[in-house]
Amino acid sequence: MKNVFKLLLCGFILISLVSMKCQQAKFVKTSLTNTPLAEPTEMAVLPNLDILLLQRRGEIMLYKTEDKTLSVAGNLKVYWQTSIDSVHAEEGLLGIAPDPEFEKNNYIYIFYSPLDTSVNRLSRFKFKNNKLDNSSEKIILQFYSQREICCHTGGSIAFGPDSLLYLSTGDNSTPFNPPKEQSGNQGYSPMDNRPGYEQYDARRSSGNSNDLRGKIIRIRVKPDGTYEIPPGNLFAPDTPSTRPEIYIMGTRNPYRISVDSKTGFLYWGEIGPDASNDSPERGPRGYDEINQARKAGFFGWPFFIADNFPYKRYDSKTGKSKEAFNPSKPANDSKNNSGLNILPPAQPALIWYPYLDSKEFPELGNGGRSAMAGPVYHNEFYPKETRYPDYYNNKLFFYDWMRGWIKLVSFKSNGKYESIEDFLPSTSFESPIDMEVGPDGRIYILDYGRGYYSNNPKAGLSRIDYINEKQ
Numbered sequence: 001m002k003n004v005f006k007l008l009l010c011g012f013i014l015i016s017l018v019s020m021k022c023q024q025a026k027f028v029k030t031s032l033t034n035t036p037l038a039e040p041t042e043m044a045v046l047p048n049l050d051i052l053l054l055q056r057r058g059e060i061m062l063y064k065t066e067d068k069t070l071s072v073a074g075n076l077k078v079y080w081q082t083s084i085d086s087v088h089a090e091e092g093l094l095g096i097a098p099d100p101e102f103e104k105n106n107y108i109y110i111f112y113s114p115l116d117t118s119v120n121r122l123s124r125f126k127f128k129n130n131k132l133d134n135s136s137e138k139i140i141l142q143f144y145s146q147r148e149i150c151c152h153t154g155g156s157i158a159f160g161p162d163s164l165l166y167l168s169t170g171d172n173s174t175p176f177n178p179p180k181e182q183s184g185n186q187g188y189s190p191m192d193n194r195p196g197y198e199q200y201d202a203r204r205s206s207g208n209s210n211d212l213r214g215k216i217i218r219i220r221v222k223p224d225g226t227y228e229i230p231p232g233n234l235f236a237p238d239t240p241s242t243r244p245e246i247y248i249m250g251t252r253n254p255y256r257i258s259v260d261s262k263t264g265f266l267y268w269g270e271i272g273p274d275a276s277n278d279s280p281e282r283g284p285r286g287y288d289e290i291n292q293a294r295k296a297g298f299f300g301w302p303f304f305i306a307d308n309f310p311y312k313r314y315d316s317k318t319g320k321s322k323e324a325f326n327p328s329k330p331a332n333d334s335k336n337n338s339g340l341n342i343l344p345p346a347q348p349a350l351i352w353y354p355y356l357d358s359k360e361f362p363e364l365g366n367g368g369r370s371a372m373a374g375p376v377y378h379n380e381f382y383p384k385e386t387r388y389p390d391y392y393n394n395k396l397f398f399y400d401w402m403r404g405w406i407k408l409v410s411f412k413s414n415g416k417y418e419s420i421e422d423f424l425p426s427t428s429f430e431s432p433i434d435m436e437v438g439p440d441g442r443i444y445i446l447d448y449g450r451g452y453y454s455n456n457p458k459a460g461l462s463r464i465d466y467i468n469e470k471q
Contacts, residue, residue, distance in 0.1 A: 040056075043434050044436070050064055052108065053446060054096050077114065078115055100159050155168060155170070165221055171302070188282040189302040191314055204336035209241060216268065218230060233246060248266065250298045261376070270301075272369065281312065288400075292415075327345060370400055371399075374397035406423040431447060445463070
């Protein structure tokens with residue numbers, strides 16, 4: 001009887017694998033642009049299937065689906081380049097999303113770094129007649145961002161099924177060592193609170209409950225462009241030393257986020273630090289993460305990473321380490337912290353992986369890391385002619401900018417992680433930097449191209465079509 005069961009199980013697995021490979025063989029990557037893009041960041045697929053996409057240096061581009069043309073639809077003056085030799089800025093045009101009622105109000109939300117002041121800003125614009133109306137700008141929210149350093153901006157905008165706006169922000173901290181110093185970050189957690197070294201201390205931003213950097217913000221935008229705080233954020237309004245806009249705290253660089261259109265669960269990719277090995281003095285090596293939040297929470301950075309692996313307190317002046325941080329009661333005693341000293345308990349990542357092979361998630365391979373979250377797919381919302389098969393229902397698409405692959409996550413009935421599998425493993429992607437599902441149920445991919453801070457010949461926009469033989 002046991003052998004019969006094994007045979008049946010093996011047969012089921014084989015049939016499932018064959019079915020999955022046959023389905024994937026019916027997908028085609030269709031290139032939509034033939035003009036190279038200049039550092040594309042995020043895109044917005046509009047209800048009529050036109051696509052707005054940002055170029056980091058200030059251009060808002062419009063792809064017209066009907067005639068397959070790409071043109072400039074607007075321009076914002078942004079800070080995108082430092083004046084310091086050998087240092088690159090990551091700021092500029094960062095995030096874009098259409099209003100849930102776009103067909104009625106023509107509102108577009110853009111997150112960007114204005115040239116004339118050291119802030120990152122979320123604004124609402126009118127987009128009509130294929131042009132962005134700069135005069136219609138309504139500033140919704142902005143916060144200080146230290147410039148002339150590198151790195152970590154976040155900048156992804158997404159709306160949930162309840163029309164709440166989510167915005168990711170980076171820790172605005174440098175991962176590198178101070179010039180001519182050997183006892184700096186070393187690729188671990190930046191916690192240098194010496195005077196004049198503020199940009200080397202992520203406790204002032206990600207670990208600070210009174211600062212909007214290193215967070216995922218959740219607000220409800222009102223018709224007049226002001227906003228209110230929805231119930232269920234991490235800190236209630238009027239809580240001392242906190243910002244009520246914070247939904248998720250403790251992020252490093254949550255560059256791409258998504259919200260499940262059915263469950264409202266929030267997903268984001270967390271680009272992690274650079275240390276290649278665990279250190280007995282400092283703590284864990286670097287990991288990238290895919291995170292799931294079903295409610296507000298603190299997700300660890302810069303005190304913890306991955307499965308709540310703790311960093312150790314480190315004195316940058318003496319080069320000496322102290323005790324490890326406690327995930328059940330994180331304490332932020334940095335001189336640069338203007339928020340709470342005791343933070344909420346840290347939440348572990350859903351998926352985590354280092355440069356080398358992961359023993360927990362071997363499907364992810366090895367190499368460079370830049371994890372990003374795509375959509376959770378539900379084909380019931382899309383036309384039968386263009387949507388994907390039932391097989392992809394309730395699966396999370398996620399991708400890696402450095403490794404150039406796309407993966408799928410399946411969940412158990414209770415929403416917990418079950419498994420990972422490849423999506424189009426034989427298809428080439430050129431550093432995918434954004435992935436959206438359009439109102440037609442097809443996945444759209446924005447490729448940055450394999451190069452840094454430059455015009456890349458393979459940067460472009462594409463669509464993943466499912467060839468339905470029954471049509």
